[in-house]
Amino acid sequence: AAATRPAQDLLARRHATLGSHSPLFYETPLELVSGNGVWLTDAQGRTYLDGYNNVPHVGHANPVVADAVNAQLRTINLHTRYLNSRVVEYAEALLATFGDGLQRLFLTNSGSEANELALRVARQHSGNTGVLVSDFSYHGNTTSLAELTTGLQVREPLGAHVRPVRIPDALAADAGERLLEQALAEVDAAIASLQEAGHGVSAFLFDPLFSTEGLLQPPAGYVDGVAARVRAAGGLVIADEVQSGFGRVGSSMWGHQMFGIEPDLVTLGKPMGNGYPVGGVVTTADLLDEFGRNNMYFNTFAGTPVSSAAGLAVLQVMEEEGLMAQAAGVGAHIADRLRPLAAKSTHVGAVRGRGLFFGLDIVEADGTPAPALAKALIEDMKTRGVLISRVGRHDNVLKMRPPMVFTREHADQLLEQLGLALEALEK
Numbered sequence: 001a002a003a004t005r006p007a008q009d010l011l012a013r014r015h016a017t018l019g020s021h022s023p024l025f026y027e028t029p030l031e032l033v034s035g036n037g038v039w040l041t042d043a044q045g046r047t048y049l050d051g052y053n054n055v056p057h058v059g060h061a062n063p064v065v066a067d068a069v070n071a072q073l074r075t076i077n078l079h080t081r082y083l084n085s086r087v088v089e090y091a092e093a094l095l096a097t098f099g100d101g102l103q104r105l106f107l108t109n110s111g112s113e114a115n116e117l118a119l120r121v122a123r124q125h126s127g128n129t130g131v132l133v134s135d136f137s138y139h140g141n142t143t144s145l146a147e148l149t150t151g152l153q154v155r156e157p158l159g160a161h162v163r164p165v166r167i168p169d170a171l172a173a174d175a176g177e178r179l180l181e182q183a184l185a186e187v188d189a190a191i192a193s194l195q196e197a198g199h200g201v202s203a204f205l206f207d208p209l210f211s212t213e214g215l216l217q218p219p220a221g222y223v224d225g226v227a228a229r230v231r232a233a234g235g236l237v238i239a240d241e242v243q244s245g246f247g248r249v250g251s252s253m254w255g256h257q258m259f260g261i262e263p264d265l266v267t268l269g270k271p272m273g274n275g276y277p278v279g280g281v282v283t284t285a286d287l288l289d290e291f292g293r294n295n296m297y298f299n300t301f302a303g304t305p306v307s308s309a310a311g312l313a314v315l316q317v318m319e320e321e322g323l324m325a326q327a328a329g330v331g332a333h334i335a336d337r338l339r340p341l342a343a344k345s346t347h348v349g350a351v352r353g354r355g356l357f358f359g360l361d362i363v364e365a366d367g368t369p370a371p372a373l374a375k376a377l378i379e380d381m382k383t384r385g386v387l388i389s390r391v392g393r394h395d396n397v398l399k400m401r402p403p404m405v406f407t408r409e410h411a412d413q414l415l416e417q418l419g420l421a422l423e424a425l426e427k
């Protein structure tokens with residue numbers, strides 16, 4: 001009891017200052033006091049394997065990032081209206097990871113700012129306001145993003161210019177032969193409806209991993225099919241790579257590359273600065289110039305030498321440690337081990353994900369979603385020293401998305417505990 005006392009006090013103080021609605025994970029919230037690589041330590045000195053956090057991309061408390069930020073803070077830090085080499089070096093390094101068409105960068109401080117800006121670019125370019133989004137998604141916390149949020153609780157009503165479409169899932173038990181055809185027909189109808197209402201189409205905004213949706217896997221031909229339709233209607237394609245970017249999918253640096261398409265705008269955030277706030281929008285020279293001619297885009301904290309140093313350090317560590325290839329290898333190993341685990345358990349449906357972002361549908365014996373079981377599993381995994389979470393329309397898809405320095409040994413530890421937790425459910 002003595003050990004839990006300070007945590008109770010901290011929780012009360014948090015409620016008294018940040019309010020009781022400020023979200024926290026777990027029935028008994030975890031007070032984490034330090035991190036190192038894939039490990040986190042709580043206030044009682046217990047360590048946990050981090051199977052959840054993607055922001056510490058190159059590892060918690062990464063010394064290369066910390067040193068780069070510290071050295072830059074001690075040298076100079078200022079906004080981008082003076083010349084400084086750091087932001088240019090960062091832009092060059094980042095853009096080198098993109099295709100030939102995507103060679104310009106706007107910097108922001110968050111994923112929300114990036115999506116907000118991308119939507120502005122699309123509106124101005126197209127002269128339209130209509131937006132297509134998935135019918136269970138999250139793209140950020142500004143007013144205009146709240147107006148198109150379908151996947152998390154927000155009070156803002158859906159914008160009149162927003163058309164949510166259901167993302168087809170090839171892994172769903174009831175996925176029929178006409179899955180692709182039906183989903184594209186729904187997109188055609190949404191576009192027609194935007195045009196009839198006078199909004200027109202400005203953009204299709206999507207997360208290539210459809211993670212909030214529950215790691216859905218659209219059939220081949222879907223994402224490129226939507227992109228072609230939106231472009232034919234005069235709109236732009238925005239890939240929100242806040243979760244799917246920076247080598248997470250293993251097979252490529254950017255999630256959109258899985259579909260063989262090149263979006264008009266790619267938005268970035270979360271892992272970009274390893275926790276130091278850095279976000280951005282990568283786009284074409286034409287779109288950036290067009291926007292720049294008509295607007296002054298200035299963002300005080302974005303693209304400072306310090307945020308650029310953080311971003312550069314992340315790319316440097318990724319390169320030196322071969323983390324994208326590691327994500328591919330460890331991810332394949334995990335997928336191989338998850339399948340038999342799933343086959344053994346009456347409570348696991350589809351095995352989902354790609355690279356170092358994987359999920360399991362937790363279901364009742366009859367295949368219906370089992371959110372309460374998923375929640376119990378996550379709590380049990382915590383007592384077993386492993387942090388994971390859940391997503392999806394029914395909140396029943398286990399979400400495992402560790403720092404990119406997660407190795408095969410770490411994966412085996414996670415899988416061993418997950419196997420035991422699933423076995424315990426059978427009893």
Ligand code: PMP
Pocket residue numbers: 109110111112113115138139140141207240242243269270
């Ligand atoms: N897009 C996606 C796909 C996200 O997951 C998030 C954050 N959960 C955002 C955008 C918003 O990013 P931020 O919280 O940095 O504003």
